Amino acid sequence: MNEIWAGIQAAFRLIVTLDADLVEITLRSLQVSLSALVIASLIALPFGTWLAIRRFRYRRATIATLNALMGLPPVVVGLIVYLMLSRSGPFGVLGLLFTPTAMIIAQVIIITPLIASITHQAMRELWAEYHDLLISLNTSKRQRIATLIWDGRRTLLTAALAGFGRAIGEVGAIMIVGGNIDHATRVLTTAIALETGKGDFALALGLGFVLIALALLVNFAIHALSRTEREGTW
């Protein structure tokens, strides 16, 4: 109990004094996770929607694979990305290992199946509702996907937020590919792991509270910007 209280005090102190290290790793956490979210959304939203409207031979197998990939172990993803980006790997020449870019790549791989799968579920229902109308209006595939994404945007926001939640709280993969280097690749989760390892539970808890607050803040901000509750009946 003492550690929790000390953690709250540490979090309060870090925030009130605008601790330079805290600001730096918080901004880096946001930069990495939001970048991963944007890239993953650009891939997953159209792909999940396409999967909902398109019939092809291996569709069921594709959906099953996508759902299975939601449970990708981050450590394994980190290891594979590490091997790809390491000096002896196929992309070693790019020199991306132990950079925020490598962390973004790992997070994109982790959250894309999650966003695509939730998108597919949501879009399947909307497609069942719109199917006859969009076929009747002689829409192209591109127009159908655009219509479904636009009209289902509030549901898709949930998919994106689920992806963000997974990304911002992820530690295994980014620890491997980022290396938790101070002033370079250290983010909130890897800092928490480090402080816990050092036995500084108060600081680790303080950073944990900041991480929770950050996740909630981003969620509230996205809901407010998209006016989810004000126009939320369709």
Place this chain on the structure above:
Amino acid sequence: MVEPYPSVSLKDALVKRRGKPILGPIDLALSGTGFTIVLGPNGAGKTTLLKVLHGVERLSKGVVAWSVPDAQARQMQAYVFQSPIMLRRSVRQNLAYPLQLLGEDKAAIASKVTDWARRIGLEEALDRPAPRLSGGERQKLALGRALIRSPQVLFLDEPCANLDGRSTREIEALLQDAQAAGTRIIMTTHDLGQARRLASDLVFLLHGRLHEQGEASAFFATPRTSEAKAFLEGDIVE
């Protein structure tokens, strides 16, 4: 005014579901101007016939032949479903949607949307979410959304089912205006009174087969088949 509409014919058309025929084999030709009503009891194949003509239901056998290329024919048509499908958008955006698909410019879209909202009596509801409209309002919006593109052929699947007398009258007035403007209308209904009020010609289906086709006045005065006669007299036709 809309452009002259194309004619369509079905040749040996058959639709099967799970191996069971639900429409046909059927030969049918629809040409000229007019208001065609498709009559028949439940399960006669009315909706399937409309969907086949519109191209959203595939034939198991036979052909649908339009007098113009298929792609052009599809652009000339509109369809109103029995349960209106509302986009999760405002009334204004629902009306604008078919015009946006055609790539019309914003000013023309805004002008047509305002005009059609007035015609269907929803000018006060332009910014309301379409899914929140009443049944009658939704059907009028679906009709306005279909007519805003000035289709040469309009298919309607029981557009007044479950509507009260006032809404039915308003929709019939819109349909008569559309017909007067040159739109060919092909509509299914269960309502014999409505068929008498609107039809210029009639198609009577039973068990997926064409039983009668011809001028509405002749059909109502002297039906040729005993089944059609029984249907008009209100008997149960099986």
